[in-house]
Amino acid sequence: MLSIKNLHASIEGTPILRGINLEVKAGEVHAIMGPNGSGKSTLASVLAGREEYEVTEGEVTFKGKDLLDLAPEDRAREGVFLAFQYPVEIPGVSSTNFLRTAVNQVREYRGLEPLDAVKFLSLMKEKMKLVEIDQKLLSRALNEGFSGGEKKRNEIFQMAMLEPTLSILDETDSGLDIDALKVVSNGVNQLKSADNATIVVTHYQRLLDYIVPDYVHVLYKGRIVKSGTKELALELEEKGYDWIKEEIDSAATV
């Protein structure tokens, strides 16, 4: 479904991603871990189409299409969804209007009829249950004044509404208490199918107890330096990143 080959990206001339290779197939869950500043969010942003990042080398195909060639909105319409590490507060834009616009533009792209107000509301109700999000939150401006946890929950709610094929969850677990974590993970799991895939970026093994990954990758200095199964996450939890850093940094200096 997603194939990343030798991806290099930089911001303002500084290279951040330095040769990422990753294959994600339908039905899979991949976890990406790694120390702060290693480039996890950068990778997520590049996949979602953030223009500040310049791709200097490599290619990304998504469902056979050149992903890097598409505008951010078309990537979303093709089925890429990024749950932001820091969701943006947008005063003055109502959550409901925003979602209805988004859902209908995505539907239009996929050749589906737009949802009328009634159908849209019933879809909203259904998906709200999934992530147990309060109606009151959605009657406010988008993310405005939401707590950290509420913002994360809202991201997963939007994901549920847009039904993506590839979801990239950037530290959706940080800022969530344990009950919220369970609810959110449960939501993600219910949305999982044989046809879609999930990439979870996280620092904590805790999340991976709920969203069980098929593969775990360690990102360090803009490269995937280690890949394994879910046991790798346990090992990282126990030992931290220093042993990996040492391995890589010493290899680099030789």
Place this chain on the structure above:
Amino acid sequence: MSTLTKQDTFSPLLEAATDNFNEQRTLGKESFLSQGLPAVKEEEYKFTQISRKLEKEISDFQSAKPIELTKELVDQSIYEGFEGNVLVFNNGYFISELSDLPEGVEISSISKKEDLNIGSIAKPEKDAFAALNLASFQDGAFISVPKKTQITAPILLLSFFKANSGQVVQPRIWIESGDFAEVTFIEQSVLLGEETVFANKVVEIKGGLNTKINYYRLQNEGRLFIEVSNIETDIHQDSQFSAVTISLSGNMVRNNLNLNILGSNSVGNMYGIYLLNGKTHVDNHTNVDHTVPHAESNELYKGILTDHSRGVFNGKIFVRQDAQKTNAFQQNNNILLSENAVINTKPQLEIWADDVKCSHGCTTGQLDEEALFYLQARGIDKMQAKGLLLYAFAGEVLEHIETESFQAYCTNLVQERLGSKF
């Protein structure tokens, strides 16, 4: 080098003879001649070089005559959805035959009035254009709302402008309301023809006790319209005055809006949006003068500027020593969408009382790129995402329009302009 010397250029205007208001006209003329047009360095006009603009764009400094105007054109021009009474102005002249006069309100041509103390609210010595208008206005309307009269339907002041033997139109409107009266005015203007017009307008509004007056303006006349307006009101005890000014197009537009708060427990509101493109220049100069204790003023202006447009906001709040317990709020926010657009914004607070609550703030920024990306990442088209964000920024001003049809009409225009209508 200015060739626009006051004596020569304006003499055709100043010498046009009229029958009444001779005393006031003389006063206006003297005041105008002693002030002259704003000089290049004149503080109040330094960002709005109106004299240079007039020199460049207006060749015929004579009053335009009334044009042929049909009922059909009038009907076509009224904004969609309007329900209320329409007063028609033809190059400044009030045309009662084409108007639909509201019941219970006294309305007539201002030039037929006598014993009206024009120039007592918008004083000629305060502004050269107010003086010029007093000296040489052609016509306009006298509107008097008797006491305890609530005019529920809005009154549309529909003006048609067209250059003919002259390019200058100087309307003058006097509005007075008795105690406990309520009325809403909406200004809408239409520019006809292919020649530039200079409109120099004065509106004086004299409220009573416990009155409620709304004055809404839509400025959307296009690039051939140069306008200076002086709108000034006296607000008396227990009264509320609200102005909403929506500026969407024009050549050079200068709005002087002055609120004199003369009675306690009163409220003065000034709201505005300016969406500027091309080379449009809009200058909102507001002034609220708190002379008595326990009154409130609120001000919110929002601007979105692109291309080579220019905006000016100058908000003066004057709180006199006696005006204790004044609450005065002012806010001006701007978004610049192009590198060539310019905004000059300046709050001017002069506070002589010690027990007051005053706050003001002005911001100028760009469109929030992170917010834009967030919306795009959810599948929303970039242009529409921009539109959504811009409307979210400016739209709140429209909420202050109480006349539903006008609010809907302006919302539509604003959304169309911002690309947020879909």
